[in-house]
Amino acid sequence: MVIDARxxxxxxxxGEARVDILRGVDVAVRKGERVALLGPSxxxxxxxxAVLAGLESASGGEVVVAGQSLRGLSxxxxxxxxxxxxxxxxxxxxxxxxxxxxxNVAVPLELAGHADPFAAAASELTAVGLGHRxxxxxxxxxxxxxxxxxxxxxxxxxxALLFADEPTGNLDAATGDTIVELLFGCLAETGATLxxxxxxxxxxxxxxxxxTMRDGLIASDTxxxxxxx
Ligand SMILES: Nc1ncnc2c1ncn2[C@@H]1O[C@H](COP(=O)(O)OP(=O)(O)OP(=O)(O)O)[C@@H](O)[C@H]1O
Numbered sequence: 623m624v625i626d627a628r629x630x631x632x633x634x635x636x637g638e639a640r641v642d643i644l645r646g647v648d649v650a651v652r653k654g655e656r657v658a659l660l661g662p663s664x665x666x667x668x669x670x671x672a673v674l675a676g677l678e679s680a681s682g683g684e685v686v687v688a689g690q691s692l693r694g695l696s697x698x699x700x701x702x703x704x705x706x707x708x709x710x711x712x713x714x715x716x717x718x719x720x721x722x723x724x725x726n727v728a729v730p731l732e733l734a735g736h737a738d739p740f741a742a743a744a745s746e747l748t749a750v751g752l753g754h755r756x757x758x759x760x761x762x763x764x765x766x767x768x769x770x771x772x773x774x775x776x777x778x779x780x781x782a783l784l785f786a787d788e789p790t791g792n793l794d795a796a797t798g799d800t801i802v803e804l805l806f807g808c809l810a811e812t813g814a815t816l817x818x819x820x821x822x823x824x825x826x827x828x829x830x831x832x833x834t835m836r837d838g839l840i841a842s843d844t845x846x847x848x849x850x851x
Contacts, residue, residue: 623686624783624815625651625674630683632669632838643669645838646683653782656809656816658826661835667819668713668787670835674817675710675785676700688782706734709776711786715768717760717775723747723767724756727775734779746774749804751797765792773801780812787819802828 632644644666651657659667672678673685676692677700685692690703704710709730717726724743731739747756750770760768769792776784789805790798802825809816818829826832827846834842 623650624653624655624688625649625817626684626686627674628684630670630673630685631681632666632673632678633681643838644673644680647838647840649674649833649840649843651815651817653815654813655831656806656829657818658829658832659817659819659835660821660823660826660832661841665835666838667835669838671710671785671787671817671819675708676704677710706730706779707781708783709779709781709785711769711772711776711784711789713787713791715760715772717768717771719760722757722759723752723763723771723774726760726771727778730775731778736779742778743774746778747771750774750801766794766797769793770797770801773805777805777808780808781814782812783815783817784809785817788821789818790820790822790825 627647627649630644630647633640633642635641647670659670661667669678673680674687676687688707692700695703724740724747727743727746728739731742736742744756747753750773752767752770755763755767763771769789773789790801793801806828816829820826829846831843831845833840
């Protein structure tokens, strides 16, 4: 299992402000599996993703990713565990505002020891349709363009594990379709594992498995039928 999470809880705040966001989630994901996370707004999808990706520490339970327990790891150790292996595309894109699109995409490639990070970054950006925006800063890009830079940055190092929170949320239908093809093509090429948050049932149906969350718990967990999908 590339992800093995047992009885994961996440509670934030204290006293009357305490919110029990994850209330005992068990989930195991096999290498290469493509998993869609569905569920109503506020059901805990982003929180579960944050815990599985090591962006947020669980309050309780155990999260093991690629054989390594995340329990008690420092932020530096978590960053080290993610480097070159785990990519995350969040709803807020977290691009570095003082860097151009090209530099944003080149950073993780450089950290992963790529021989020519800028050439590779240019080619990733061209693949998401932004070959003409290499030297623009995030504030000079539309929301959908920023989202595509974030996707190019995530896919660049060819991660073994990709987490994506509504990766096509800001894109028009045609651009969204192009990005989905790119994403699934990249997964097919590398055999990477995908955890995808989406409200789009058609996109979810392209995954191998659909997990539905409700009130901080997994409400259903089913394999999709590749013939029907
Ligand atoms: N830092 C925080 N402090 C307190 N409560 C929080 C915090 N972050 C999230 N929550 C609450 O946790 C619950 C789950 O949030 P989460 O973002 O995981 O849901 P979601 O299913 O991803 O929703 P959406 O589809 O709207 O993105 C929500 O009720 C939210 O208000």
